[in-house]
Amino acid sequence: xxxxxxxxxxxxxxxxxxxxxxxxxxxxxxxxxxxxxxxxxxxxxxxxxxxxxxxxxxxxxxxxxxxxxxxxxxxxxxxxxxxxxxxxxxxxxxxxxxxxxxxxxxxxxxxxxxxxxxxxxxxxxxxxxxxxxxxxxxxxxxxxxxxxxxxxxxxxxxxxxxxxxxxxxxxxxxxxxxxxxxxxxxxxxxxxxxxxxxxxxxxxxxxxxxxxxxxxxxxxxxxxxxxxxxxxxxxxxxxxxxxxxxxxxxxxxxxxxxxxxxxxxxxxxxxxxxxxxxxxxxxxxxxxxxxxxxxxxxxxxxxxxxxxxxxxxxxxxxxxxxxxxxxxxxxxxxxxxxxxxxxxxxxxxxxxxxxxxxxxxxxxxxxxxxxxxxxxxxxxxxxxxxxxxxxxxxxxxxxxxxxxxxxxxxxxxxxxxxxxxxxxxxxxxxxxxxxxx
Ligand SMILES: NC(=O)c1ccc[n+]([C@@H]2O[C@H](COP(=O)([O-])OP(=O)(O)OC[C@H]3O[C@@H](n4cnc5c(N)ncnc54)[C@H](O)[C@@H]3O)[C@@H](O)[C@H]2O)c1
Numbered sequence: 001x002x003x004x005x006x007x008x009x010x011x012x013x014x015x016x017x018x019x020x021x022x023x024x025x026x027x028x029x030x031x032x033x034x035x036x037x038x039x040x041x042x043x044x045x046x047x048x049x050x051x052x053x054x055x056x057x058x059x060x061x062x063x064x065x066x067x068x069x070x071x072x073x074x075x076x077x078x079x080x081x082x083x084x085x086x087x088x089x090x091x092x093x094x095x096x097x098x099x100x101x102x103x104x105x106x107x108x109x110x111x112x113x114x115x116x117x118x119x120x121x122x123x124x125x126x127x128x129x130x131x132x133x134x135x136x137x138x139x140x141x142x143x144x145x146x147x148x149x150x151x152x153x154x155x156x157x158x159x160x161x162x163x164x165x166x167x168x169x170x171x172x173x174x175x176x177x178x179x180x181x182x183x184x185x186x187x188x189x190x191x192x193x194x195x196x197x198x199x200x201x202x203x204x205x206x207x208x209x210x211x212x213x214x215x216x217x218x219x220x221x222x223x224x225x226x227x228x229x230x231x232x233x234x235x236x237x238x239x240x241x242x243x244x245x246x247x248x249x250x251x252x253x254x255x256x257x258x259x260x261x262x263x264x265x266x267x268x269x270x271x272x273x274x275x276x277x278x279x280x281x282x283x284x285x286x287x288x289x290x291x292x293x294x295x296x297x298x299x300x301x302x303x304x305x306x307x308x309x310x311x312x313x314x315x316x317x318x319x320x321x322x323x324x325x326x327x328x329x330x331x332x333x334x335x336x337x338x339x340x341x342x343x344x345x346x347x348x349x350x351x352x353x354x355x356x357x358x359x360x361x362x363x364x365x366x367x368x369x370x371x372x373x374x375x376x377x378x379x380x381x382x383x384x385x386x387x388x389x390x391x392x393x394x395x396x397x398x399x400x401x402x403x404x405x406x407x408x409x410x411x412x413x414x415x416x417x418x419x420x421x422x423x424x425x426x427x428x429x430x431x432x433x434x435x436x437x
Pocket of ligand 1: 103104105106107108109110127128129130131139156157158159178179180181182183184197198202222223224225275276277278279280285
């Protein structure tokens with residue numbers, strides 16, 4: 001047995017590379033010394049090169065190459081003039097007003113919510129990283145719009161804790177309306193890291209700063225109807241299961257709800273999650289169907305209309321932006337104060353989740369018919385099977401909880417809302433002469 005084993009030990013690990021020498025002991029010692037000298041020599045050269053590279057590099061703080069983190073590197077903030085703008089934007093101008101930090105303020109929902117808060121005299125400061133998930137010039141145009149009504153959007157990333165801490169140092173925000181996120185269902189297959197970056201790491205970074213702020217703000221944030229995933233019980237109620245997400249986007253929003261629970265439980269943060277159902281309207285998002293259908297119908301391009309198995313209808317509970325804004329403001333107004341301070345919980349705090357939908361799902365083919373009538377152009381319909389890359393067959397909100405507790409009552413039907421969207425679209429893109437993103 002032992003003979004067999006020593007025989008096995010003699011077999012080179014890399015067959016063919018190992019040759020037995022005549023006097024192995026002496027020769028191997030010499031080889032060992034020369035190898036050690038060579039190793040030391042090359043290590044010194046290598047170390048030297050690293051040091052030269054490090055000292056000659058313009059930034060001594062190399063950041064990860066992940067494109068979703070680029071934003072942390074390039075933004076400029078701070079200084080007395082900047083602080084003055086921050087303070088002035090966040091100043092409350094009405095009796096009983098609140099001061100709100102709105103993340104994702106250059107986004108579709110963020111712009112509308114910021115403008116509505118400002119209109120009623122609340123203090124509003126925006127924060128957005130202006131990423132290029134969709135045409136950033138649309139975000140810049142929304143920023144210009146807000147600027148005119150006195151809302152300053154700080155350019156920065158929610159993962160930048162130093163920036164967030166600075167903002168809370170300059171302004172004692174009573175509320176945070178957290179809308180910054182990586183949205184979109186299909187893009188998750190292309191850039192999954194951006195969902196983790198904004199929807200998970202970014203949320204934790206924001207909550208960390210909020211929990212340590214003194215006073216702690218109350219937080220209202222955007223979850224999504226997508227958390228219902230493959231749930232088939234309709235209409236979707238907050239009590240239904242949300243453990244079968246159909247996309248990474250949905251999974252990160254679901255994770256957000258669990259993270260919210262943790263920060264509420266440990267630190268006493270008041271947290272309200274709003275599950276939005278397919279929001280549409282003027283200044284909307286170019287990656288959403290109603291938006292790119294409009295663009296493509298005008299261009300004479302065919303548009304994909306999905307159908308489920310056995311010619312099943314794909315439908316969405318389209319919710320008009322003004323109704324969503326009312327729901328957001330009602331959530332802010334009914335949010336109780338957080339109970340902790342300086343990172344310590346002092347008592348139980350409010351934790352809520354609400355559906356904000358329209359309660360009347362519309363088949364996507366009907367959406368196209370409405371657009372055809374409004375644009376006075378016939379669409380080239382391309383009927384396709386619903387791909388399994390994140391979309392669900394239908395969404396339908398039960399909104400009785402939001403109705404009862406927030407006084408939420410959506411009042412815009414799809415026909416009326418799309419009419420407003422199309423009017424905005426045509427004027428913004430100059431009747432289709434300016435390219436839609
Ligand atoms: N629009 C809808 O139909 C819908 C439906 C369900 C949920 N939601 C949620 O509502 C919120 C607002 O959605 P929207 O439609 O306005 O999307 P949006 O993409 O127009 O707005 C999000 C904004 O957040 C910014 N942002 C993203 N990551 C950031 C980061 N790490 N740091 C700073 N800013 C960042 C983006 O630049 C963008 O301007 C999102 O949380 C979204 O997931 C939207």
